[in-house]
Amino acid sequence: MAQTSVEVNDPKAVKKYSAFLAVDTARKSYFNKKFMGGPESSTPITRLVELENAEGEYISFDLSVQIGMQPIEGDDVLEGKETALKFYSDGIYIDQMRGGVNTGGRMSRKRTLHDMRKIARNRQSDWWARIFDELFFMYLAGTRGVNSEFNFPADYSGFANNPMQSPDDEHYFIAGGHASPSSLTTSDRLTLDLIDRVKTTAQMMGGAHEQTPQVMPIMIEGEKHYVCLMNPWQSYYLRTSTSTNEWMELRKAAAASEGASSPIFKGGLGMYNNVVLHEHEAVIRFGTDTHGVQSARAMFMGEQAGVIAFGSPGSGLRFNWHEESRDNGNQVIISTSSILGVKKTNFNGKDYGLMAIDSSTAKD
Numbered sequence: 001m002a003q004t005s006v007e008v009n010d011p012k013a014v015k016k017y018s019a020f021l022a023v024d025t026a027r028k029s030y031f032n033k034k035f036m037g038g039p040e041s042s043t044p045i046t047r048l049v050e051l052e053n054a055e056g057e058y059i060s061f062d063l064s065v066q067i068g069m070q071p072i073e074g075d076d077v078l079e080g081k082e083t084a085l086k087f088y089s090d091g092i093y094i095d096q097m098r099g100g101v102n103t104g105g106r107m108s109r110k111r112t113l114h115d116m117r118k119i120a121r122n123r124q125s126d127w128w129a130r131i132f133d134e135l136f137f138m139y140l141a142g143t144r145g146v147n148s149e150f151n152f153p154a155d156y157s158g159f160a161n162n163p164m165q166s167p168d169d170e171h172y173f174i175a176g177g178h179a180s181p182s183s184l185t186t187s188d189r190l191t192l193d194l195i196d197r198v199k200t201t202a203q204m205m206g207g208a209h210e211q212t213p214q215v216m217p218i219m220i221e222g223e224k225h226y227v228c229l230m231n232p233w234q235s236y237y238l239r240t241s242t243s244t245n246e247w248m249e250l251r252k253a254a255a256a257s258e259g260a261s262s263p264i265f266k267g268g269l270g271m272y273n274n275v276v277l278h279e280h281e282a283v284i285r286f287g288t289d290t291h292g293v294q295s296a297r298a299m300f301m302g303e304q305a306g307v308i309a310f311g312s313p314g315s316g317l318r319f320n321w322h323e324e325s326r327d328n329g330n331q332v333i334i335s336t337s338s339i340l341g342v343k344k345t346n347f348n349g350k351d352y353g354l355m356a357i358d359s360s361t362a363k364d
Contacts, residue, residue, distance in 0.1 A: 017121055018321040021336060024125035025319070030280060031136045032129075034263045035227070035301070036308070042219040043264075044227055044301040044353065045136065046345075048309040051094060052318070057160075059309050060091040088213065088347035094311045095160035099127055100335030117323075120334040127151075128319075128338070132308075135159065135342040137282050140306050140354060141297045142166040142344065145284035162343040167356040170205070170212055173198055175359035184292040189237040190359040192272055195228055198300045198355050199275055202226065213352050216303040217274075220259030226275045227264060231283040231296035233361035235269055238277075250277070275300070285361065293362040304345050305353035311339035 026032045037043035050059050069083040101123060103116040134150050142165050144156045158164045174181055176188035206214030217224035230238070239247055250270030254277075259265060269277040284297045299305070310318045320337045345352040 015317070015321075017117060018317045018319045018336075020121055021125050021128070021319045021321065022317055024121065025128040025132070028125060028129035029132045030129075030282075031133055034266070034278075042303055044218065044303065044305045046304045046307045048092065048307055051309055051311040053312060057095070057311070058091055058093050060089055061307070062089050090343075090346055090352075092307055092309050092341045092343050093161040094309050094339050094341040096337055096339050097131065097159070098335060098337040099124060099131075100333060103332045103334060116332060117334065124334075124336050128336070132342075133282060136306060136308075137280075137284055139164055139342050139344050140299050140301075141284035141356065143284060143297075145297070146287045147282060147285055149282070160341045162341055165344055165346055165351070167354075168350045171351040171355050173201075173355060173357045175357070181286070181291040181295065181358045184295055184358065184360050186293055186360050186362045186364060188293075188360045189241060190230060190234040190298060190357065191238065191241055194357065194359070195275055195277075195300070196273055198228075198357060199226060199273060202300065202302060202355060212350055213347055215353055215355065218264065218301075218303055220257075220262045220264060223258050224274060225259065225264070225271075227278060227301045228275050228298060228357075229278045229280060229283060229301065230298035230357075231285060231361055232279050232281055234283075234296050234298055234359055235277070235279040237359075237361075239269075286358070291358065293360045295358055296361045298357040298359065300355035300357060302353045305351075306342065306344050309341045 202215035
């Protein structure tokens with residue numbers, strides 16, 4: 001009986017599994033599900049699309065600064081008093097990343113190649129989702145940290161000529177009011193008061209005559225919001241420093257918000273003063289060698305805190321799928337690749353849309 005067989009590296013399989021991989025990875029990635037949107041969206045992470053169907057390795061993007069001038073009154077002459085438009089520029093490079101699995105020999109697999117394709121897709125989509133999220137955590141924090149679960153080595157310093165940038169002084173807060181993170185003590189926890197201070201700073205920062213761009217809030221159903229993404233130990237100390245009733249009120253505030261159906265609210269811890277609280281175990285952590293005590297860097301985000309860009313590998317998709325046989329056809333290798341770049345948004349030498357908050361996660 002004749003049987004249809006899709007051979008190794010068949011074009012139909014390549015396109016099908018490339019598309020599946022893209023969908024699976026987007027669904028599993030924490031940042032993609034909650035915080036990412038296109039160029040016109042009001043989200044913490046902006047996806048740039050200029051290179052998805054064009055040649056090149058670099059995208060430049062601008063921030064148009066608010067104009068500032070005294071209005072001309074009555075019949076006074078405006079000519080010659082017009083103000084110039086001012087722009088700050090940033091840019092992102094893209095490069096290739098690859099991964100792969102060896103499905104083993106015929107006897108060890110004991111399954112068909114089609115089963116292996118499905119399993120390889122599942123495992124590699126998990127892996128790619130972790131890779132994307134780890135890149136975002138590192139780039140937004142501006143450092144690799146000591147997170148032992150990361151796929152990237154401890155001395156990793158960046159990808160695709162996009163340097164990791166430490167937070168500037170205006171966008172950096174240390175619990176306890178310390179001037180240096182090396183002075184942190186076990187009592188310097190993340191608190192609602194500190195989040196309130198950061199939010200107020202974000203609201204009052206910038207303006208028409210200042211060189212620091214304003215941290216723009218995320219607009220959800222016409223309401224202004226920010227996001228505070230913290231380590232689980234930071235959220236633990238935040239919860240235990242508040243009364244049960246107070247924490248319940250934060251949960252109720254998120255549920256009752258006009259934008260409660262937004263992905264930014266889903267899975268959140270609660271909302272305080274229009275700041276949606278989230279936690280994730282991959283938030284960058286620090287050891288005692290740099291921060292005095294075990295600590296973590298929470299990220300207070302508005303619009304466009306970071307960007308991601310993709311370049312098509314030639315298939316019109318964000319991922320490429322490749323299969324090859326080795327050892328006289330005994331082993332099948334399935335590899336995947338993506339051309340991308342990730343970075344924190346930085347204009348005029350200062351972070352944009354992001355505040356970093358270091359606080360102790362050391363156990364008493």
